[in-house]
Amino acid sequence: MPLFKNLIAFRIAPEWTPPALEPLEAEMQRLAFQPCGATQELSVGWLPPRGEEHGAMVESVGGHWIMKLGVERKAVPGGAVRAELEARCKVIEAEQGRKPGRKEKAELKEEIVHAFLPRAFSKRSSHMLWIDAANRLLLVGAGSTRAAEAVLKQLGDLMAELKHVLSVSPLSTATSPSAAMAHWLTSREAPAGFSVDRDLELKNAGEEKSVVRYARHTLELEEIGQHITEGKLPTQLALTWEGKVSFVLTDMLVLKKIDLLDVDDNLGKDNGFDADAAIATGEISALLPDLLSALGGEMALGTGAAAPAAPAPREDALEEAPF
Structure with missing residues (x-):
């Protein structure tokens, strides 16, 4: 299974300093995931990202921290x-x-x-988190902003306990993803480094709330332009970046269905977690600045001015997966 299937990126406030790994690991071990008790509806806690029992709770790979949050819910019909x-x-x-x-x-x-x-059935899920402190980026493995916010609360509480209060904000771009996707589709011209694939969802935000979906279908159609003219805006569009990473971009700047295309299938099997993490963080770290640029550049929080896109980290330099 890919390390990250969905991702939502957040910008970390410049005043945040990461804690030392040793106290962070100790606190996460204290808050390790425990299954729901007999009459407990919800349990949330940290899990070893490698999936090894009694393994480390935070992994540092190439300067990137990888963490994993586990959730179990019991639902009574x-x-x-x-x-x-x-x-x-x-x-x-x-x-x-x-x-x-x-x-x-x-x-x-x-x-x-x-x-x-x-007697209730329980459902378990997990979210991977990736902290790129050098570039002040926090990426949460979630398919919706609502799910990501729940994960951020757990991470925020963790950091507050360590007296390294974490403040983050969603990435904001000069051009909204919906407007940018509409332009790419009507002009039939993808942004530099990207190609438009064969999946699309358009929604009308009006009272009708009509939805049009194309799956594995050519998107070079006059009718798509007509839908956009009539007020339906793209909410999901499949893209490929540099022939390396395919994903679905949403109107909320969520990356879904992430697939690394030019990865040797045997590499991850031989080298395990470290290879998977290095490849995923390397490719996505290079993709993000190009995506932000394609959306007009990142907006600096509270200024209304475009901020430079975060550079890719030096080489030496948080629906969800079940567990």
Whole structure:
């Protein structure tokens, strides 16, 4: 499985200094992932990125830190809770001649969920995190901004415990991804270093909220320009960078379905995690500045001015994967 399938990039505030690895590792070990208890709905904790039991919680590869957050959720079916709640309310009405009030219903519902949790199915997922301190970049392996924000909270709490308060902001570009993708499609001209592939999603933000999708289909069509003229904007577009990395760019500047194309399949097998991490961080670190440039350049937070795209790190220099 690729090290990163989805990524959302954040800019780290210039005043942040990374903690030393030893206390960071110790704190992450203290906050290691533990499975949900019998009546526990949610458990969140850190996992060894290599996947080895009792392994290190933070890996440093070529100056890049790789971390992994594990999440387990137990879900009680809403239908089962509603049926049980209705049955209990009927019993109370029959025995006491009254209907339970809102507060009592809420308490009953909580009691039912608590009783059902030991039998509930659990779902586990994980998110890889990549910190490039030299270029002030934090990349979260998540397919949505909502999922990324939950991961950022855990990382923020971790850093706060170490007294290295972490402040990050989403990358912002002079041209929105939707506007840029619309231009590439209508002009039929991809930005330098990129090629447009064969997957596209367009959405109308109006009341109709209509959606048009093209999958494994040529995108050099007059009708696509017509859709854009009518108000449908691209929300996802498949791209390939330099023939090396294919991905789907979203209107929220999320990179999905990342695939490294020019990697020797045997390299990762022979060298394991270190080779996978070095290749992934190297290729994506080179891709990001080109992507930001294609979107008009990065906007400096709070200034409205374009900031230089982060350079690729020197050679010496956080839907989610199950686990």
